[in-house]
Amino acid sequence: MKSPLKFLFLTILGIILLINWFFGNPWYLTKSTYASQYETEYNITKALSSTKDETIFVDESGAIDLYEKVRVICIILTTEKDWNTKLSAVNNTWARRCNKNFFIMTTKLHRADIINSEYADNRTNLIHKVRNAFEFIHDKYIDDLDWVFKADDDTYAIIENLRFLLSHYNASRPGYLGFKFDKYVTNGYMSGGAGYAISRKGIKQLVQNGIRGNKCPVLKTKDNPQLSEDQEIGRCLESNQVPRLNSHDVYGRDTFHPYPVEQHLFGKLPQYLYSWCKQPPVEGRNCCSQFTISFHYMNPRSILLVDHLLYKTSVFGRTLPKQIGKVIQVGQYRP
Numbered sequence: 001m002k003s004p005l006k007f008l009f010l011t012i013l014g015i016i017l018l019i020n021w022f023f024g025n026p027w028y029l030t031k032s033t034y035a036s037q038y039e040t041e042y043n044i045t046k047a048l049s050s051t052k053d054e055t056i057f058v059d060e061s062g063a064i065d066l067y068e069k070v071r072v073i074c075i076i077l078t079t080e081k082d083w084n085t086k087l088s089a090v091n092n093t094w095a096r097r098c099n100k101n102f103f104i105m106t107t108k109l110h111r112a113d114i115i116n117s118e119y120a121d122n123r124t125n126l127i128h129k130v131r132n133a134f135e136f137i138h139d140k141y142i143d144d145l146d147w148v149f150k151a152d153d154d155t156y157a158i159i160e161n162l163r164f165l166l167s168h169y170n171a172s173r174p175g176y177l178g179f180k181f182d183k184y185v186t187n188g189y190m191s192g193g194a195g196y197a198i199s200r201k202g203i204k205q206l207v208q209n210g211i212r213g214n215k216c217p218v219l220k221t222k223d224n225p226q227l228s229e230d231q232e233i234g235r236c237l238e239s240n241q242v243p244r245l246n247s248h249d250v251y252g253r254d255t256f257h258p259y260p261v262e263q264h265l266f267g268k269l270p271q272y273l274y275s276w277c278k279q280p281p282v283e284g285r286n287c288c289s290q291f292t293i294s295f296h297y298m299n300p301r302s303i304l305l306v307d308h309l310l311y312k313t314s315v316f317g318r319t320l321p322k323q324i325g326k327v328i329q330v331g332q333y334r335p
Contacts, residue, residue: 053312056311056312057314058314062320063160063163066160066163066164066167067099067163069163069167070146070147070163070166070167070171071099071144071145071146071147072098072099072145072146072147072148072149072159072162072163072166072197073098073099073100073101073102073137073141073144073145073147073148073149074095074098074100074101074102074148074149074150074151074157074159075101075102075103075104075115075130075133075134075137075148075149075150075151076090076095076101076102076103076104076150076151076152076153076155077104077105077126077129077130077150077151077152077153077192077229078090078103078104078105078152078153079105079106079121079153080105080106080107080109082153085300086153086154086299086300087103087153088300089300089301089303089304090153090155090156090303091103092304093156093303093304093307094156094157094158094159094303094307097159097160098149098159099144099145100141100144100145101113102114102115102133102136102137103115103153104117104129104130104132104133105117106118106119106120106121106129115132115133115136117129117132117133123226123227123228124226124227126192126227126228126229127218127227127228127229127232127233128218129229130150130229130233131211131218131233133150134148134198134203134206134207134211135207135211135212137203138203138204138207138208142200142203142204145200145203146166146171146199146200147166147171147197147198147199147200148197148198148203149162149195149196149197150192150195150196150197150198150233151193151195151294152192152193152195152296154193154296154297154298154299155193155194155195155294155295155296155298156294156295156298156302156303156306156307157195157293157294158291158292158293158294158310161255161291161292161293162197162293162294164291165177165247165255165291165293166197169199169245170199171199171200171201172199172200172201173199173201174199174201174202174205174241174242174243175198175199175201175202175242175243175245176190176196176197176198176199176202176234176237176242176243176244176245177190177196177197177244177245177246177247177256178190178191178194178195178196178197178247178256179191179194179196179247179254179256179257179258179294180244180247180277180278180279181230181276181277182276182277182278183276184224184231184235185231185234185235185238186238187238187243187244188234188244188278189230189231189233189234189235189237189238190230190234190244190256191230191256191258191296192228192229192230192233193230193258193296193297194256194257194258194294194295194296195256195293195294195296196230196233196256198237198242199242202237202242205237205240205241205242206233206236206237206240206242209240210236210237210239210240211236215236215239215240216232216235216236216239216240218232247293248279248289249289249290249291251289252279253282253286253287253288253289253290254281254282254287254288254289254292255288255289255291255292255293255294256293256294257281257287257288257292257294257295257296258273258281258296259295259296259297260295260296260297260298260302261288261295261298261302261306263297264281264283264287264288264295265283265284265285265287265288266283267283267284269281269283
């Protein structure tokens, strides 16, 4: 390369690198490196605090009433490497609103809120970790729960809204709900990332008949070579007569969401969703029920931001009607 051309090339390259350096998200950083830089620049510990705040004026009596009537145990898939990021954000926001919460992880740590796993951290082992967690809950807490809610460490869930939906169903009957994929399993299965809830009776049938009765052994298939956890649990529940329940609100809007709130709102959902769902998701302002329950692929900053807006911010003069059941036609949630 001739000297003038070489000088021009190096000058342009230097300008590009300088622009990327100043404006962030540089192309020469790997995704993991950028994620690390992102968390360093936006230290999430500054946003971590107790959900209880005596300076917040709110009537929580309705939520407290359902807390006692609809007992939800949450089990959350995570890894030890995410202890100070994803796990910290979840543990300091929605997880503490469950009646009990447990983190499923492969670790040498021993804590009351950890379900230790002997399986290595990879996608193929997720189903084994979750099955073991359901057995753990069944053996130790089956009489202390009405529903089990399984989620990931990048799920954000509004547990009060989950209890409200679950209050329309009988936990003494088998049932299972979430964001439904109508694929691979005959009657469909629920997205693991959006989170799914199984009734007390459903857990008994899953563990006693399915897992321990060996009625649904974990087998790799052409459709499921990586043993997707949510697909395998859905198949096992179906083979053990645990029916799918409806989770849409009275207007047909989704309450569980497999992607972040901004993707559902601004219309950036992947195309596969429209062929995998008999009732495809709606993009835009009608994407989500007023009593929305969950979003998936939420990074720690988004989890803390949404939680702050929901639980630390109010609009003066706007309150729920006292007879809320009549307004949203309670009873319209049906299988």
